[in-house]
Each structure stands twice: as structure tokens, then as C-alpha cells.
Amino acid sequence: xxxxxxxxxxxxxxxxxxxxxxxxxxxxxxxxxxxxxxxxxxxxxxxxxxxxxxxxxxxxxxxxxxxxxxxxxxxxxxxxxxxxxxxxxxxxxxxxxxxxxxxxxxxxxxxxxxxxxxxxxxxxxxxxxxxxxxxxxxxxxxxxxxxxxxxxxxxxxxxxxxxxxxxxxxxxxxxxxxxxxxxxxxxxxxxxxxxxxxxxxxxxxxxxxxxxxxxxxxxxxxxxxxxxxxxxxxxxxxxxxxxxxxxxxxxxxxxxxxxxxxxxxxxxxxxxxxxxxxxxxxxxxxxxxxxxxxxxxxxxxxxxxxxxxxxxxxxxxxxxxxxxxxxxxxxxxxxxxxxxxxxxxxxxxxxxxxxxxxxxxxxxxxxxxxxxxxxxxxxxxxxxxxxxxxxxxxxxxxxxx
Numbered sequence: 196x197x198x199x200x201x202x203x204x205x206x207x208x209x210x211x212x213x214x215x216x217x218x219x220x221x222x223x224x225x226x227x228x229x230x231x232x233x234x235x236x237x238x239x240x241x242x243x244x245x246x247x248x249x250x251x252x253x254x255x256x257x258x259x260x261x262x263x264x265x266x267x268x269x270x271x272x273x274x275x276x277x278x279x280x281x282x283x284x285x286x287x288x289x290x291x292x293x294x295x296x297x298x299x300x301x302x303x304x305x306x307x308x309x310x311x312x313x314x315x316x317x318x319x320x321x322x323x324x325x326x327x328x329x330x331x332x333x334x335x336x337x338x339x340x341x342x343x344x345x346x347x348x349x350x351x352x353x354x355x356x357x358x359x360x361x362x363x364x365x366x367x368x369x370x371x372x373x374x375x376x377x378x379x380x381x382x383x384x385x386x387x388x389x390x391x392x393x394x395x396x397x398x399x400x401x402x403x404x405x406x407x408x409x410x411x412x413x414x415x416x417x418x419x420x421x422x423x424x425x426x427x428x429x430x431x432x433x434x435x436x437x438x439x440x441x442x443x444x445x446x447x448x449x450x451x452x453x454x455x456x457x458x459x460x461x462x463x464x465x466x467x468x469x470x471x472x473x474x475x476x477x478x479x480x481x482x483x484x485x486x487x488x489x490x491x492x493x494x495x496x497x498x499x500x501x502x503x504x505x506x507x508x509x510x511x512x513x514x515x516x517x518x519x520x521x522x523x524x525x526x527x528x529x530x531x532x533x534x535x536x537x538x539x540x541x542x543x544x545x546x547x548x549x550x551x552x553x554x555x556x557x558x559x560x561x562x563x564x565x566x567x568x569x570x571x572x573x574x575x576x577x578x579x580x581x582x583x584x585x586x587x588x589x590x591x592x593x594x595x596x
Contacts (some may be wrong), residue, residue, distance in 0.1 A: 229325065231429075234272050236392070238423030242266035242288035245397075246415040248301050248346075248406035249292045256293060259349060260300040264289040266419050272313070277323035280313040282334075290342075290417055292406050295349065301406045303344035305417075306366055307398070309376050311336025328384050334396060336376045341365030346407035356407055372405075374398045388427050395420040513596065515565035516544070516555035517572055518584045526552040536576050548591040555584065562595065 242264045243255055255262035266288025274280040286307040293300040317330045343359035361368030378396025385391060397418050405415040520532060526545065532554055533540045544555050556572065559565040565583045572581045585592045 229277055229323075231276075232274050232427050233429040234270075234274065234390075234425045234427045236270035236272070236423045236425040237268075238270065238392075238394070238421040239265070239267040240419060240421030242290060243418045243420075244290040244292045244406065244415070245417065246292060246403070246406045246412045247408040247410060248294045248297070248299055250294060259295065260291060260293040260302075260347075262291050262293060264291055266421070268307075268419070268421070270423070270425075277318040277325065278315050280315075282311050282313060282336075284309050284311070284338075286419060288417075288419060290344075290405070293349065294408075297408070298349045299346060299355070299408070300349050301344055301346045303342050303405060305340045305342035306369070307338060307340040307374070309336050309338025309374065309398075311338075311376055313380075326384070327382075330382045330384075332380050332382065334376065334378050334380060334394070338374050338376060338398075339365075340372050340374050340398065340400065341367075341369035342372070342405060343369050344405050344407060358404055358407065370404070373401045382425075390425040390427070392423050392425060393421075394423065512588050513560075514586050515559045515562050515595075516557055516584055516586060517565055517569045517581055518553055518555050519543075519572065519578050519581050520554045521548075521551045523551050527554065529554070536578055538576060546586075546591060553584075553591065556581075 243262065244264075245252075249262070250256045250259075257263060266286060268284055268286035268288075270282050270284045272280055272282035284307075286309075287305070288307070289302070289304045291300065291302045311334045314333045314335075315330055316332060317327055318324065341359075341363070342365075343357070345357045346355040347353065348355055359365070359368060359370040363370035365371030376396050376398050378394060380392050380394035380396075383391045383393075395418065397416055400415045400417075403409045403412055403415055405417075519536065519538075520527060529540050529543045529545060532538065532543055538556065542556055546553050546555065557565065557568050559568065562583060569581050569583050572578050583595065585595050587596075
């Protein structure tokens with residue numbers, strides 16, 4: 196058993212060392228349209244034992260010796276793609292079990308470290324999106340647990356024995372065991388940075404010693420079901436420059452700056468100077484002398500006088516619209532948007548901007564008119580993230596003028 200635990204510990208430490216290397220290498224093979232990011236999660240929930248010393252196969256009991264226990268943990272993860280992510284978890288929890296037929300119960304606690312892979316099921320089998328409000332995932336991994344356990348007689352409360360407590364090879368003499376983890380979870384996205392997740396996962400140990408009864412169950416199992424809060428960081432900020440996609444959610448509406456009256460742009464002026472051909476013959480000289488002898492009224496009108504031509508550049512066509520939806524790389528059916536939001540198909544227009552298919556409503560000469568329409572769309576049609584955008588000569592601008 197000691198040799199097996201040492202082998203598992205070395206395998207786990209090797210995985211810990213390779214974890215940052217895998218994360219760095221993954222940045223070189225990032226899928227197009229996805230920005231990898233780190234996240235940190237704090238969580239807490241129930242910690243339940245499943246083994247020989249347990250009254251019911253599934254449902255814990257609260258009488259005699261209460262089998263309900265609590266735990267709490269910290270997770271640091273790196274999301275590699277829309278589907279796959281890597282996580283490292285540290286967890287502390289307590290466990291208990293009762294068996295009235297055997298007149299025994301036990302109590303224990305553990306310190307666990309594990310590494311696992313998450314698989315986003317929605318993005319694996321559906322369209323790959325980062326803005327899902329709700330998404331389900333699987334998790335699979337390996338780890339080690341360090342535990343202490345004490346065994347008691349149920350009728351008298353007398354201590355029968357213990358395991359760990361300075362006699363093991365784990366932290367502070369705890370018993371060290373390898374574990375395999377597997378479970379499911381659901382993410383609820385609050386915004387671009389914060390998620391709430393509900394997760395349940397079983398830990399299968401490579402021994403049957405935790406409850407002090409080595410007979411029926413070959414491997415002891417315990418479960419940790421938790422509610423957690425995640426914070427994402429390390430995402431690159433999206434800038435509105437040519438060649439960089441701008442998402443519908445990251446665009447921000449800014450009121451246009453009012454121009455001061457009376458400061459109109461000066462028109463463009465062009466100076467045209469007379470150009471006289473050089474005299475190259477005697478005939479030309481004689482003609483010039485004849486011109487000098489004529490009175491001003493008799494002079495031929497061959498000289499080109501200086502003229503001042505004023506030209507005004509064509510005025511660009513500027514309009515304001517209300518954007519209701521955007522999707523990168525793939526268009527959305529206008530009929531589908533009409534049914535979803537209850538809008539007429541005739542008033543929904545589709546355009547393409549920086550690789551995104553964008554959909555807008557209306558055409559207004561002033562920002563104030565478009566803003567009024569935006570407020571109506573938000574309140575009446577439930578499109579809470581609708582916002583005002585500007586078009587010039589039929590092309591969408593990155594910022595409002």
C-alpha cells in the first residue's frame with residue numbers, strides 16, 4: 196500500500212508540474228474567435244460518505260450519528276477553448292457514517308488536491324458560444340486525499356480504533372490515498388466576469404479503509420456537492436480597430452458630442468493662375484506690339500484673368516439606427532429575429548461589420564430620435580441590450596460621432 200501511494204503521489208506531482216506547461220502550449224493552438232482566460236472559484240457544500248458504514252445506500256440519515264457533513268474549496272482553472280478547460284482544486288471536508296446493524300459509526304476529515312478536465316456539453320454538441328447564460332459540463336480528473344478517521348461503537352460511544360493521526364504518509368501523518376474524480380455541473384453566467392456554478396462530483400478512493408470496515412465495498416467513495424462563485428480574468432480587451440471583431444455585448448453606446456454653433460468648416464478654395472505661352476517668333480513679337488497700341492476697349496480678350504473658384508465637398512449621409520443583435524461569422528434569419536422579438540421583418544435590416552452580422556432597426560437623423568426608439572425597444576420588446584449605432588454612407592461606424 197505504501198509503494199502504491201508513493202507511485203500515486205509522484206504521478207500527481209508530475210501532473211501538477213505539467214499543468215502550467217499545458218496551459219502555455221494551449222495558447223498557441225487557440226481556436227479562431229476564442230480568447231482563453233483564467234478563472235478562480237470559491238465554493239462550499241455538502242460532503243457525504245458512501246461505503247460499508249452507511250445506513251442507507253444513497254440518502255444520508257440525521258438521527259443517531261448525523262451523516263450530513265460540510266466542506267469548502269478553492270479552484271483555479273484555465274479555459275482552453277469553447278469546450279475544454281483545466282482546473283486545479285484544493286478541498287477540505289468532513290465525513291461520517293452510521294450502520295445500526297453493525298452497531299458502529301465513524302467520523303473523519305480530509306484534505307484533498309485534484310486536477311480535472313471540464314467538458315462543456317452545450318458547446319460540444321451545439322454552436323460554440325462564450326455568452327451562454329446557462330451551460331452544463333462534465334468533469335473528470337485524478338488527485339490525492341489526506342484523511343484521518345475514528346471508529347466508534349454506536350451503542351456506547353466507545354472509541355474502537357482510528358487511522359491516520361500521525362501514522363500515515365500524508366499531511367501531518369494523515370493517511371494518503373489516490374482518488375479518481377467524476378461529476379457534472381451547471382454554470383450560470385452573471386456577466387462577462389462572474390459565474391455561479393452548481394456542481395456535484397464523486398471521489399473514488401483506491402482502498403476500503405476510511406470507515407474501518409474492510410469487507411463489502413472494495414473502494415470507498417465520497418461526494419462533494421457545492422455552490423460556487425467564479426471570477427474570470429486574463430481576457431484581452433477588445434478594441435474597435437480594423438480587423439478586430441467587436442461583439443454586440445462589448446459595444447458601448449456613447450452620446451455624441453454637440454458641436455459649437457458658428458464654427459463651420461471653411462470651404463475649399465482653388466486658385467487658378469493665368470498661363471501665357473512664350474513668344475517664340477517675330478510674328479508673336481509684332482502681335483504684342485500691336486496690342487500695346489490698342490486702347491483698353493480695343494484689346495482682345497485673350498488674357499485669362501485671375502478667378503477664385505469655391506468648391507464644397509459633398510456632405511456625407513449620416514444616420515442613426517438601433518442595433519438589436521450581432522453574431523460573428525454566421526448570419527441569423529431575419530424571420531427568426533422577427534418571431535423572437537415580435538418585430539416586423541420589414542423594419543429589421545442586416546449588415547456586416549468587422550466579421551459580424553449585425554441587425555438594426557429604423558433610420559433617424561438625430562441621436563435623440565434613435566435613443567427614444569431604443570428605449571421603446573427595450574421596454575416594449577424586451578431587448579434589454581439594444582443600443583444606438585451610427586451609419587455613414589451605408590457603413591457602420593465603430594463610435595458615435
